[in-house]
Amino acid sequence: MSTMLEYSGVHAYYGAIHALRGVDLVVNEGEIVTLIGANGAGKSTLMMTLFGKPTASSGQIRFQGDDITRTQTHKISREGIALVPEGRRIFQRMTVMENLQMGATFADKANFDADLKRMFEMFPILEKRQQQRAGTLSGGEQQMLAIARALMGRPKLLLLDEPSLGLAPLYIKQVFKIIKELNTRDKMTILLVEQNAHHALKVAHRAYVLQHGEIVLTGTGEELLASAEVRAAYLEGSH
Amino acid sequence: MGQLIQQLINGLTLGSVYGLIALGYTMVYGIIGMINFAHGDIYMIAAIIAVTVLTLLGSLGIMAVPVALLITLVVAIIFTSVYGWSVERIAYRPLRNASRLAPLISAIGMSIFLQNMVQLTQGARVKPINALLPGGFELFTSNGFTVHLAYTQIMIIVVTAVLLAVFTWLITKTSFGRQQRACEQDRTMTALLGINVDRTISMTFVIGAALAAVAGVMVTVYYGVVDFSIGFLAGIKAFTAAVLGGIGSLPGAMLGGLIIGMIESFWSAYLSPEYKDVATFVLLILVLMFRPSGLLGRPEVEKV
Numbered sequence A: 001m002s003t004m005l006e007y008s009g010v011h012a013y014y015g016a017i018h019a020l021r022g023v024d025l026v027v028n029e030g031e032i033v034t035l036i037g038a039n040g041a042g043k044s045t046l047m048m049t050l051f052g053k054p055t056a057s058s059g060q061i062r063f064q065g066d067d068i069t070r071t072q073t074h075k076i077s078r079e080g081i082a083l084v085p086e087g088r089r090i091f092q093r094m095t096v097m098e099n100l101q102m103g104a105t106f107a108d109k110a111n112f113d114a115d116l117k118r119m120f121e122m123f124p125i126l127e128k129r130q131q132q133r134a135g136t137l138s139g140g141e142q143q144m145l146a147i148a149r150a151l152m153g154r155p156k157l158l159l160l161d162e163p164s165l166g167l168a169p170l171y172i173k174q175v176f177k178i179i180k181e182l183n184t185r186d187k188m189t190i191l192l193v194e195q196n197a198h199h200a201l202k203v204a205h206r207a208y209v210l211q212h213g214e215i216v217l218t219g220t221g222e223e224l225l226a227s228a229e230v231r232a233a234y235l236e237g238s239h
Numbered sequence B: 001m002g003q004l005i006q007q008l009i010n011g012l013t014l015g016s017v018y019g020l021i022a023l024g025y026t027m028v029y030g031i032i033g034m035i036n037f038a039h040g041d042i043y044m045i046a047a048i049i050a051v052t053v054l055t056l057l058g059s060l061g062i063m064a065v066p067v068a069l070l071i072t073l074v075v076a077i078i079f080t081s082v083y084g085w086s087v088e089r090i091a092y093r094p095l096r097n098a099s100r101l102a103p104l105i106s107a108i109g110m111s112i113f114l115q116n117m118v119q120l121t122q123g124a125r126v127k128p129i130n131a132l133l134p135g136g137f138e139l140f141t142s143n144g145f146t147v148h149l150a151y152t153q154i155m156i157i158v159v160t161a162v163l164l165a166v167f168t169w170l171i172t173k174t175s176f177g178r179q180q181r182a183c184e185q186d187r188t189m190t191a192l193l194g195i196n197v198d199r200t201i202s203m204t205f206v207i208g209a210a211l212a213a214v215a216g217v218m219v220t221v222y223y224g225v226v227d228f229s230i231g232f233l234a235g236i237k238a239f240t241a242a243v244l245g246g247i248g249s250l251p252g253a254m255l256g257g258l259i260i261g262m263i264e265s266f267w268s269a270y271l272s273p274e275y276k277d278v279a280t281f282v283l284l285i286l287v288l289m290f291r292p293s294g295l296l297g298r299p300e301v302e303k304v
Helices: A043-050 A073-078 A096-103 A109-122 A124-128 A139-151 A169-186 A197-203 A221-226 A228-235 B002-032 B039-060 B065-095 B101-122 B151-173 B175-185 B187-192 B197-223 B230-245 B250-271 B273-290
Strands: A003-014 A017-028 A032-036 A058-063 A081-084 A157-161 A189-194 A206-211 A214-220 B136-142 B145-150
Touching: A003 A043, A003 A189, A017 A032, A017 A043, A017 A189, A017 A214, A032 A043, A032 A169, A032 A197, A043 A058, A043 A157, A043 A189, A073 A081, A073 B187, A081 A139, A096 A139, A096 B175, A109 A124, A109 A139, A124 A139, A139 A157, A139 A169, A169 A189, A169 A197, A189 A197, A197 A221, A197 A228, A206 A221, A206 A228, A214 A221, A221 A228, B002 B039, B002 B136, B002 B145, B002 B151, B002 B175, B002 B197, B002 B230, B002 B250, B039 B065, B039 B101, B039 B197, B039 B230, B065 B101, B065 B197, B101 B230, B136 B151, B145 B151, B151 B175, B151 B197, B151 B250, B175 B187, B175 B197, B187 B197, B197 B230, B230 B250, B230 B273, B250 B273
Parallel strands: A032 A189, A032 A206, A081 A157, A157 A189
Antiparallel strands: A003 A017, A003 A058, A206 A214, B136 B145
């Protein structure tokens, strides 16, 4: 199992806030790794730093062995990394189809039809709504679109930032089912940030706990699910 | 009746030119949220280039109108595209993350620079050219008023219509158009999908400049005279057109241009030709007061 993504001693500032304080993190090929932590722990910054937004102030980020710490955002994406960002960030004033085309901008054109068909199988609602403006979709549908858009680029590494946030329980279930399926069927490597720690730890091979910009705990998903510390901080009261 | 039809024709011609320039304002605003105050001067440079090229072609004996026009358009588009690209590189890109006021000032500085550069290198005198496309049709006469449709007017209206069709296709149907619209909505997300946002912004300036170039060439052929200062007034009027149509809205810019062209023609014919510019500015003030989002614009929503 080779290392796909590696953070070593990464520091980053989000505005004036010292959001990441020496993060070490590894994602191996074929793994689902989940990152849990409270609001403001630096989870989103950790993901965005990978894309240079913001750029790490010190430390190094390597993808498939290459140092990408200071690479331009658009070039990082073309290496085969896709992000489903916090708040979905779909293009509201474009149609569902156009959003999917945007995701496939740098993918092999020959795969487009097959990939589109696959997305419509995974998310039938998108096929029905393909000519509709994306802004008119419900929150859950927009999340499906954000995931599909990321997948249209056939990424090697998929990053998901709070994909279950604000979704109805039915959609949450579907999102985690899809994550699992992408990993087992497509062998996709996934880094998942979640507040919904219970679900996230259940699908994850390994997990990290981020607190005030530092990794405070790491282990397999099962270990963290069983850990008293994690239970007290992130699982109490959630389901 | 004759007078009315005549002014509709004149207004449509003028409006086409304003609309083409307005598209450049609105595109740039859409993608970086700034008014490119050097845009009117890009149009002026295209007109000056047109005079130069047409005079040169004339001295070479190339008089066939379609050939001369085509060569002039191509040369003007190439040169102004380089200007548009440079304006973005010099006046905007270094200030991408600065406060909103800074690029505004640098754009005005760029405008002053371009005007003075042309004045210094080309002289301040008005430059005439020989009529390239004289004559036209006499449509009909009523009450002693003959309605004319000049060949140059037909040229302007037809070229504008063709250009609009191509431009609409580019923006709505091509991959570049999608990338351009995506940048307008969310630049960070667009970059996260692998798109080179800086290059898309550069291309937007280039396309805006190319549209202004076509307008500049056609105005040169239409009026037969240009000088270094025509960019200011045309720029302000096209800017008004873009605001009237709803800044950021492409159909709005064209609609705004046509309305401004009509107002100017009718005002000149029925009220006072001396005050036709005032009409435009009064309209700008009224729009900003009562409908700042314009006719087809989206109400500005504060981003959080």
